[in-house]
Amino acid sequence: MDSVQDDCLSKLEQEPSIEDCFRHLAEEARELYLSPDVPRLTKPPTPLEFYRDYVSPNRPVIIENAFNDFPALTKWSIPYFREHFNDKILTVAVTPNGYADSVCGDYFVLPEEREMPFASFLDIMEGKSELKGVYYVQKQNSNLTLDLKELVEDIKEDIPWASEAFGQKPDAVNFWMGGHEAVTSMHKDHYENLYCVIQGAKKFILHPPTDRPFIPYGNYAQAAYKEINGEFQIVPDPGGHTVPWIAVDPLNPDLDRHPAYGEVDQIRCTVRPGEMLYLPSLWFHHVSQEDQTIAVNYWYDMEYDIKYNYFTALEKIVKVRSGEGKR
Template identity: 60%
Template structure:
């Protein structure tokens, strides 16, 4: 009888052969809600949608000058790291960014090179930071994606604003959300892996820590001693260490770019890694996934792969 490991590899191979695409397809217009559910949400497959946000004023309005005038004095949450990696494994630690309160104008000064600061700055608070911290910008876009809300029968849980330097990187992870990711200016570089490639993606359990900038300007990682250990992916898909994680050589990552005015549907439970052009602005809508048999199956897959903490 074949081993569990061999069966899991066959499971991934069949998914690629049966229904997964080798690249992310494009839709040229906003889709019909029912058709979108049937073709993309139900099968859990990503796509890029063009001409879906072209009517948003944000696409033409959100220049640095406009943002300074409209919300420049607003104090927002900014992630600061020494190397651009927020929420990522560094050695034997899972290190989170220092969260700094700054005016949006001060962030723009750094991004535009008017002010030199040590560290990498990224507006990436999530938890609906667009509506909570920058509500003055809400009228420049829609409060939800109408056809997505209709398809799912719900409104988004969060609307998030993203702005950062090119060196700010989102490490490989997955979310329990149906994600609509809209690029307003610049471009985002994505690496995606389907949930069925989970057998090839390494996980570890790490002591959580938070970056802190000392008085001398250097950063240190301060352990969160009262926090539970965090399961996370130690592998960097930009430079995978196949000697240490040889199974990743069997994964089939998809690399692609989402440009200004385009929208990515990133399905729940897909693994993703994100880079961006310098000063890129994006907004994403998180719709809570259905905790149905798809989630049930994925939990089983996690256990069979020996997910950290499982018995």
């Protein structure tokens, strides 16, 4: 029996399939530099420590006491926003189910965007409104520094030790606010992300870039939600645009349809008030939240270095091998 097993192993080593290579890549990454849990620091690292231990190896980390000097930690609340910003106009994403920028059937569906006074949004957060749908402030155009300038004095426009490590200021600073129904579907960003929770808690499901062969994509017709006569409808994009998007919901994965996703383990973490998650560029992430949550995130442009080069090569191999995007 041992000789038979040795012979099989020998053949596998001599003639591995592409799938075997993909599995080895994902397994080796976890053995060499990743862990089942996101590590934690009790205080901010120095710029050198941050770059050496986390940015360069592309590893996430949760940093406690990362922004204790932010007045927002003690000031930001519904009563505070009511007192100071009742008439401020917000851009709010509206969906029937809390899933914005996500796959629904044959479509990649964007939220309906509405402008409303801060007071109206706060009424929704407190359950005082009869409006239908799930409302979430999630506009990612540096909405905090561009649309909500009055709030900037309660935070900082950058994280100094991170800016020193990255050698630049952030490209965008975004403000997030919503209830527990709001969900961000799995995706990746070409940014180094510092995600700071002010109130509530954010729950992340993470996958490193080396899991890319097991993350299923599809090619979907673009559409948007629109409330018409009191009911939400999916309205296809008149231009006929299509969007490649991740076809699996990590909260409830359909492994019959996407069996490869079952071959890799999710990395889960929860980020609470006063904590910062460093989410490296190109990491896949799904985000949900406990109760009402307020957060700020800083996007620093990524380095288009050898890591990016390797990742794009891996992505092209996956697409060729699987015929990804064909439906």
